[in-house]
Amino acid sequence: MIALLARDLALAIRAGGGFGLGLAFYLIVSTLVPFAVGPEAAVLARIAPGILWVGALLACLLSLDRIFQLDFEDGSLDLLATAPIPMEGTVAVKALAHWLTTSLPLVIAAPIFGALMNMPAPGYWWIFVTLLIGTPALSMIGAFGAALTVGLKRGGLLLSLLVLPLYIPTLIFGAEAATRGIGGFENTTPLLLLAGITAASVALLPFAASAALRINLR
Amino acid sequence: MSTMTLEARDLTVSRGGVPVLEGLSFRLDPGQVLVLRGPNGSGKTTLLRTLAGLQPPMAGEVSLPPEAIAYGAHADGLKSTLTVAENLRFWARVHGVHDIEPALDRLNLQALRQRAAQNLSAGQKRRLGLARLLVTGRAIWLLDEPTVSLDRASVALFADVVRAHISAGGAALIATHIDLGLETEIFDVTPFKADPNAPSRTPTPFDEAFA
Numbered sequence: 001m002i003a004l005l006a007r008d009l010a011l012a013i014r015a016g017g018g019f020g021l022g023l024a025f026y027l028i029v030s031t032l033v034p035f036a037v038g039p040e041a042a043v044l045a046r047i048a049p050g051i052l053w054v055g056a057l058l059a060c061l062l063s064l065d066r067i068f069q070l071d072f073e074d075g076s077l078d079l080l081a082t083a084p085i086p087m088e089g090t091v092a093v094k095a096l097a098h099w100l101t102t103s104l105p106l107v108i109a110a111p112i113f114g115a116l117m118n119m120p121a122p123g124y125w126w127i128f129v130t131l132l133i134g135t136p137a138l139s140m141i142g143a144f145g146a147a148l149t150v151g152l153k154r155g156g157l158l159l160s161l162l163v164l165p166l167y168i169p170t171l172i173f174g175a176e177a178a179t180r181g182i183g184g185f186e187n188t189t190p191l192l193l194l195a196g197i198t199a200a201s202v203a204l205l206p207f208a209a210s211a212a213l214r215i216n217l218r
Numbered sequence: 219m220s221t222m223t224l225e226a227r228d229l230t231v232s233r234g235g236v237p238v239l240e241g242l243s244f245r246l247d248p249g250q251v252l253v254l255r256g257p258n259g260s261g262k263t264t265l266l267r268t269l270a271g272l273q274p275p276m277a278g279e280v281s282l283p284p285e286a287i288a289y290g291a292h293a294d295g296l297k298s299t300l301t302v303a304e305n306l307r308f309w310a311r312v313h314g315v316h317d318i319e320p321a322l323d324r325l326n327l328q329a330l331r332q333r334a335a336q337n338l339s340a341g342q343k344r345r346l347g348l349a350r351l352l353v354t355g356r357a358i359w360l361l362d363e364p365t366v367s368l369d370r371a372s373v374a375l376f377a378d379v380v381r382a383h384i385s386a387g388g389a390a391l392i393a394t395h396i397d398l399g400l401e402t403e404i405f406d407v408t409p410f411k412a413d414p415n416a417p418s419r420t421p422t423p424f425d426e427a428f429a
Contacts (some may be wrong), residue, residue: 075293
């Protein structure tokens with residue numbers, strides 16, 4: 001499984017691997033919002049955590065269809081299915097690779113992009129923490145959606161439609177925890193719910209995704 | 219090695235819910251090469267995928283030892299931005315094998331080892347795909363048209379690899395139309411062709427995914 005993770009990471013940073021696509025999209029969203037909303041510092045500071053969360057979610061969505069599609073097209077997925085790695089392990093590793101190459105850069109960049117929107121100082125910490133807790137769920141749910149749509153040509157639209165509703169709880173609790181944290185309010189409850197969604201996704205969805213993959217490989 | 223026998227009993231395989239071959243029974247013992255014959259679309263690939271466990275049989279059963287199958291498909295599972303050695307090393311590590319040098323030697327890939335897979339010719343890619351079989355350490359090879367795009371010298375190379383594999387107690391089921399020059403038995407699937415229009419064979423679209 002470490003071999004699979006190492007290969008996916010190597011592929012992501014080679015030419016055409018798509019590494020940085022999500023990050024570039026995130027930067028574009030973060031820089032365009034102040035132009036659209038206007039330069040009022042107070043307004044920007046208030047909407048910053050929400051915008052950063054929506055931006056991270058959409059940037060994450062952008063690269064989901066690559067998780068299994070490329071392996072499906074070149075036959076690797078068939079061969080992985082007959083390899084000694086359990087399918088659930090393959091799914092979990094590929095979701096982890098997606099998180100490391102797409103979501104983790106967003107988590108690290110979010111505080112920096114927050115500065116572009118005049119986010120108050122506590123926000124740097126809270127946006128980092130909430131994204132760190134919440135993005136594993138985004139990658140794992142995305143891997144499940146990608147597994148469902150892997151056999152379809154141009155399945156990206158269907159994938160987005162399937163995955164977006166599942167992303168909403170993570171978005172609500174993540175943005176709520178960040179907003180409350182910035183305002184200096186108690187935010188343990190949304191943080192725990194956010195962590196709960198992540199824990200449940202990581203624990204359960206590899207099984208669902210591997211079942212979906214097996215059906216799509218037939 | 220008696221446990222390394224692949225056996226199919228009264229097997230029916232289906233593609234898209236429609237049976238393509240039915241009533242198949244055969245054995246593949248260690249040291250044996252069985253060549254599958256049949257016209258295009260006769261279900262050879264479907265049979266191989268079923269035996270590899272990628273899809274369930276529609277009826278009948280397959281008995282085979284666990285983790286004994288190495289499946290060689292039409293697609294070689296290569297990543298175009300990785301080099302020959304990196305591609306092969308990946309599959310070796312997945313199967314818990316550490317040494318890729320013998321496989322590179324046997325399929326004459328040493329000179330190409332640092333070349334990215336996207337710069338290989340079709341025949342070179344195929345040779346790399348076949349080298350993957352050697353690093354799986356698996357006993358039963360299921361090969362789907364393994365000699366496509368190979369030149370005559372490479373076909374001979376491949377035949378040598380199969381010969382060495384079976385003399386080491388392995389077995390191979392090969393769907394191919396060319397003569398490999400091996401001591402093989404021919405298994406023609408044409409007589410087992412299923413009649414898709416049989417009245418009992420109306421596909422049931424609803425539970426296909428959950429069958």
